[in-house]
Amino acid sequence: xxxxxxxxxxxxxxxxxxxxxxxxxxxxxxxxxxxxxxxxxxxxxxxxxxxxxxxxxxxxxxxxxxxxxxxxxxxxxxxxxxxxxxxxxxxxxxxxxxxxxxxxxxxxxxxxxxxxxxxxxxxxxxxxxxxxxxxxxxxxxxxxxxxxxxxxxxxxxxxxxxxxxxxxxxxxxxxxxxxxxxxxxxxxxxxxxxxxxxxxxxxxxxxxxxxxxxxxxxxxxxxxxxxxxxxxxxxxxxxxxxxxxxxxxxxxxxxxxxxxxxxxxxxxxxxxxxxxxxxxxxxxxxx
Amino acid sequence: xxxxxxxxxxxxxxxxxxxxxxxxxxxxxxxxxxxxxxxxxxxxxxxxxxxxxxxxxxxxxxxxxxxxxxxxxxxxxxxxxxxxxxxxxxxxxxxxxxxxxxxxxxxxxxxxxxxxxxxxxxxxxxxxxxxxxxxxxxxxxxxxxxxxxxxxxxxxxxxxxxxxxxxxxxxxxxxxxxxxxxxxxxxxxxxxxxxxxxxxxxxxxxxxxxxxxxxxxxxxxxxxxxxxxxxxxxxxxxxxxxxxxxxxxxxxxxxxxxxxxxxxxxxxxxxxxxxxxxxxxxxxxxx
Numbered sequence: 001x002x003x004x005x006x007x008x009x010x011x012x013x014x015x016x017x018x019x020x021x022x023x024x025x026x027x028x029x030x031x032x033x034x035x036x037x038x039x040x041x042x043x044x045x046x047x048x049x050x051x052x053x054x055x056x057x058x059x060x061x062x063x064x065x066x067x068x069x070x071x072x073x074x075x076x077x078x079x080x081x082x083x084x085x086x087x088x089x090x091x092x093x094x095x096x097x098x099x100x101x102x103x104x105x106x107x108x109x110x111x112x113x114x115x116x117x118x119x120x121x122x123x124x125x126x127x128x129x130x131x132x133x134x135x136x137x138x139x140x141x142x143x144x145x146x147x148x149x150x151x152x153x154x155x156x157x158x159x160x161x162x163x164x165x166x167x168x169x170x171x172x173x174x175x176x177x178x179x180x181x182x183x184x185x186x187x188x189x190x191x192x193x194x195x196x197x198x199x200x201x202x203x204x205x206x207x208x209x210x211x212x213x214x215x216x217x218x219x220x221x222x223x224x225x226x227x228x229x230x231x232x233x234x235x236x237x238x239x240x241x242x243x244x245x246x247x248x249x250x251x252x253x254x255x256x257x258x259x260x261x262x263x264x265x266x267x268x269x270x271x272x273x274x275x276x277x278x279x280x281x282x283x284x285x286x287x
Numbered sequence: 288x289x290x291x292x293x294x295x296x297x298x299x300x301x302x303x304x305x306x307x308x309x310x311x312x313x314x315x316x317x318x319x320x321x322x323x324x325x326x327x328x329x330x331x332x333x334x335x336x337x338x339x340x341x342x343x344x345x346x347x348x349x350x351x352x353x354x355x356x357x358x359x360x361x362x363x364x365x366x367x368x369x370x371x372x373x374x375x376x377x378x379x380x381x382x383x384x385x386x387x388x389x390x391x392x393x394x395x396x397x398x399x400x401x402x403x404x405x406x407x408x409x410x411x412x413x414x415x416x417x418x419x420x421x422x423x424x425x426x427x428x429x430x431x432x433x434x435x436x437x438x439x440x441x442x443x444x445x446x447x448x449x450x451x452x453x454x455x456x457x458x459x460x461x462x463x464x465x466x467x468x469x470x471x472x473x474x475x476x477x478x479x480x481x482x483x484x485x486x487x488x489x490x491x492x493x494x495x496x497x498x499x500x501x502x503x504x505x506x507x508x509x510x511x512x513x514x515x516x517x518x519x520x521x522x523x524x525x526x527x528x529x530x531x532x533x534x535x536x537x538x539x540x541x542x543x544x545x546x547x548x549x550x551x552x553x554x555x556x557x558x559x560x561x562x563x564x565x566x567x568x569x570x571x572x573x574x
Contacts, residue, residue, distance in 0.1 A: 133552075
């Protein structure tokens with residue numbers, strides 16, 4: 001036995017259970033041997049759930065700062081670091097944002113609402129300080145860099161927060177009236193409020209459940225995209241999702257039906273059909 | 288001592304060192320007490336580095352599937368799961384994509400190139416199967432949902448891969464000629480190749496170094512955005528970055544200067560100034 005094998009442990013039972021909960025059936029692939037540290041990371045990530053009920057207590061000291069340092073440790077395009085985040089604790093500001101984001105109970109309950117920003121303003125200032133016209137920032141590509149950078153950062157923060165026992169829930173409704181949220185937060189030009197993230201200590205009386213996802217084969221393609229994968233794997237997923245809905249006391253609904261309603265009309269986007277207009281009013285070139 | 292305190296360990300020395308490496312100075316906040324499992328997660332995330340040199344060996348069995356299951360465990364807007372991923376192992380296909388993405392050594396060296404996709408095609412099929420016109424998919428908002436979903440998924444996969452001892456590097460150059468990459472991969476309409484991710488077993492002879500980031504105070508705002516934070520914190524960052532450049536044998540360059548060059552002109556975007564055109568040719572409405 002080599003030194004490396006010596007420290008490897010067989011965590012397959014716990015991980016296999018987490019995978020079965022995520023997919024509604026046992027994993028169809030062989031699990032690699034993992035160290036105890038690696039297993040802890042995988043169990044945190046596989047155990048993710050959106051937590052909407054929080055205790056009315058503040059965050060532990062240092063928890064948020066540690067999560068933001070984790071966010072900064074994510075990759076970023078060319079080290080541009082084209083993102084920022086606002087931690088909203090002020091109840092008045094939080095209520096104003098909630099009123100524009102669909103009045104969601106988790107925003108009201110959370111001690112902190114993070115608003116993640118695709119931020120080109122710091123790049124504009126840095127480049128113009130060097131005498132650059134910074135014309136590249138006027139292109140849709142630069143907004144995409146900001147969106148990707150902010151999202152990589154946020155997801156590392158989420159995993160860091162969940163590892164600390166905190167609960168989170170992403171809030172896409174921040175974009176319903178992105179221009180007005182930007183005004184409330186005093187954002188400079190070329191900064192988009194991309195999504196919110198509520199966080200807090202989970203209420204143990206109202207635990208969240210793992211939501212099952214499409215089969216792995218529906219999203220993972222080999223060498224080329226196989227359009228038949230999505231269609232073939234959606235039917236068994238309907239059954240898995242019904243089980244989740246039943247356990248949560250939710251009405252039974254097929255995934256197709258949920259998708260169809262969610263994307264049916266511009267009005268179903270709840271204001272976000274105006275995103276292009278919001279972006280132009282926030283100073284993005286979108287070339 | 289309560290049961291909870293009983294299992295808490297003080298990992299501050301290791302975490303403080305990781306934070307100091309990331310910011311070039313000791314943390315200015317108190318570290319929370321963490322369980323051994325939580326510390327393992329934080330150390331994985333804080334220790335991220337882009338790894339470009341790989342051994343010429345395949346991935347361990349099950350490592351990729353486990354990472355994709357981790358990706359699926361990330362949050363997704365309204366459970367739409369608007370992403371897919373192609374695992375490219377075929378040397379010919381990988382070389383074609385590399386030729387369009389800047390001929391990067393890490394793409395040639397990696398046994399696997401993942402191409403992460405913002406994927407509205409599965410939603411279009413599901414909605415139209417229910418008789419929906421799916422008009423919402425024609426809006427920029429739906430592309431943003433796909434980009435955010437794909438990026439949340441990819442970052443969870445990266446952390447899962449790094450926990451397993453594998454190395455990764457994001458490839459934004461995939462967008463240089465996104466339309467041609469889409470053709471090579473046989474993507475249906477409304478599917479964007481968003482970024483690549485090389486992965487493999489790190490070459491221990493060529494380890495990657497942690498790249499320092501802007502001070503935490505530059506990116507974390509309290510209640511409202513403070514535009515003076517970015518400007519104030521960029522000057523000390525220049526020194527920290529010079530230390531990294533010197534240790535890596537890279538030419539000394541200020542962050543301002545790097546940013547200025549990177550965004551100076553449309554041509555500096557290396558083809559990605561055409562992203563709007565690529566997206567239209569791929570069938571996105573962008574309303």
